[in-house]
Structures are given as structure tokens and as C-alpha cells.
Amino acid sequence: MPKDGSGPDDPKALIADAYRIEGIDKAECRSVFLDWALSVQGDPQEIIPRLLAGRPDHPMTDVLREGLGQTARRGRRGGRAARVQACVPRSR
Numbered sequence: 001m002p003k004d005g006s007g008p009d010d011p012k013a014l015i016a017d018a019y020r021i022e023g024i025d026k027a028e029c030r031s032v033f034l035d036w037a038l039s040v041q042g043d044p045q046e047i048i049p050r051l052l053a054g055r056p057d058h059p060m061t062d063v064l065r066e067g068l069g070q071t072a073r074r075g076r077r078g079g080r081a082a083r084v085q086a087c088v089p090r091s092r
Helices: 013-019 026-039 044-052 059-067 080-087
Strands: none
Touching: 013 026, 026 059, 044 059, 059 080
């Protein structure tokens, strides 16, 4: 039997439960968000706007909006080419 508020966008009803907890702070909401993000099927960037629809002013709303921010850069950072270039003196 699914929990109240669960669905394909919030399968464990973590987000729904966070909105029901009185006095929850932003740090606790971030913890809930991380657990949700690790368990959700699909792209969180596509799901978050649906979770935000019609939500009141709440710390979880702030965390969800932050979740829509810039994602971490993927791919290589640095490597031999960057190290060698940093060691080569520039000509004047």
C-alpha cells in the first residue's frame, strides 16, 4: 500500500512528508532531498518542477528550487595538458 503523497515523482513520499513536518529546517530538508534524489527514477531536473507546483513557502520549497540550480560539471578536470601548460613560462 503506497504512503499518502507517494507517486512516481516521490515514490517514498519523502518530499510530501517533509512538507508535513512542523518546524523542519533547511538542513533537514537537504537531507530529505538527498535521500529523495538517490531513490527517484528519472531526471530530477525534470521532476522537481512538478514537485514545486502549488507548494507553499517552506524550507523544502527553497531546497527544491536550489536543486534546479546549475548541476555539477561532468567530465575531466585538469589532467596532464593542464599541468604542463601551467609549468610553461609565458613569453613577454
